[in-house]
Amino acid sequence: MAPTQGPRTDQSQPWLPLVGGGNDGWSTETEATATCFCGAVQLKFPLQGPGLVETFICHCVDCRKVSVSMFATNFTIADPHLKYTRGQDNITAYGQSHTIATDNTMTNHFCKTCGTLMYRASSGYKGLNFVRMGIVDDYRLHETKLKPRVEQFVESRVGWLCPVEGMKQVEGMWVGSTFKEESKTE
Numbered sequence: 001m002a003p004t005q006g007p008r009t010d011q012s013q014p015w016l017p018l019v020g021g022g023n024d025g026w027s028t029e030t031e032a033t034a035t036c037f038c039g040a041v042q043l044k045f046p047l048q049g050p051g052l053v054e055t056f057i058c059h060c061v062d063c064r065k066v067s068v069s070m071f072a073t074n075f076t077i078a079d080p081h082l083k084y085t086r087g088q089d090n091i092t093a094y095g096q097s098h099t100i101a102t103d104n105t106m107t108n109h110f111c112k113t114c115g116t117l118m119y120r121a122s123s124g125y126k127g128l129n130f131v132r133m134g135i136v137d138d139y140r141l142h143e144t145k146l147k148p149r150v151e152q153f154v155e156s157r158v159g160w161l162c163p164v165e166g167m168k169q170v171e172g173m174w175v176g177s178t179f180k181e182e183s184k185t186e
Contacts, residue, residue, distance in 0.1 A: 025137020034135040035087065036116035041087030043118060046133065047145045051081025053128060055146050056174060057164065060153035066108060068116060070158050073133035074120075075146050082119070082129050087111070091118065102173070150174045 025033045025042070033147050035042045053076035063072035082179070095107030104124030110117055120130040133146060150168045165170055 024041070027138035027141060028090075033137045034058055034110035034118070034131060035137050036087070036118060036135065038111060038116070040090045040113045041111045041118060042085045043131070043135075044083050044085050045077045046081050047141070047162055051078050052076075053078055054150065055133075056150040056171070057148045058152050059147070059155075059157040060173075061156055062106065063153075064156070067132070072162060073142075074130045075117075075119045075149055076134060077129045077131055079129065081128045082131070092169075097123075122163035183185055 018071060023039070025035050025049070027033070031044055033044050033047050036094055047104070055075040056073075058072045063074075064070055068071075079091055090112050091109050092112045093107050093109050094140075095105045097103055097105040102122075102124050104122045106123075107121045108117055109119050109121070117132055118135060119132065122130070123126070130175060133142060133148075136142065136146060137160055148167065150170055151170065152170045152174045154163065154169050154173050157163075168174070
């Protein structure tokens with residue numbers, strides 16, 4: 001489907017707004033793409049388990065810093081299910097552990113050209129990738145299959161932001177179907 005501009009009228013069809021340099025994103029009932037701002041890097045991922053593990057909002061101070069916002073919206077994809085359709089050679093990684101509450105090394109994977117953060121990986125959760133929701137090409141998925149189910153690190157949420165009604169509230173980190181909750185705070 002060709003990218004569209006402006007408000008969408010047909011809520012049943014993919015909504016692929018014209019954003020940045022990539023305009024060949026797509027989605028099906030079972031998988032979709034995520035593209036960096038310049039279009040050099042594109043990933044494809046499943047929209048159901050076992051590859052899609054969880055969808056969440058993160059309030060940890062690390063996500064706040066790296067997203068330059070007060071929270072980040074993410075979804076977790078298991079390693080063998082996150083595939084590059086192009087641009088793997090255009091990814092650079094930066095990892096560190098000194099701000100992570102768990103002392104795990106968190107590695108950020110960026111597009112070398114435009115700097116878009118594509119996903120993060122933690123040494124403490126091997127085999128899982130934390131993908132940024134904002135890079136998903138079909139914006140309809142933000143309201144449907146990728147809608148966050150959990151707010152984590154709520155103890156770090158800014159006071160002027162209210163909890164999302166009906167969403168699971170978790171202190172520490174929540175890792176979806178493994179239901180691992182950490183008691184450490186940042």
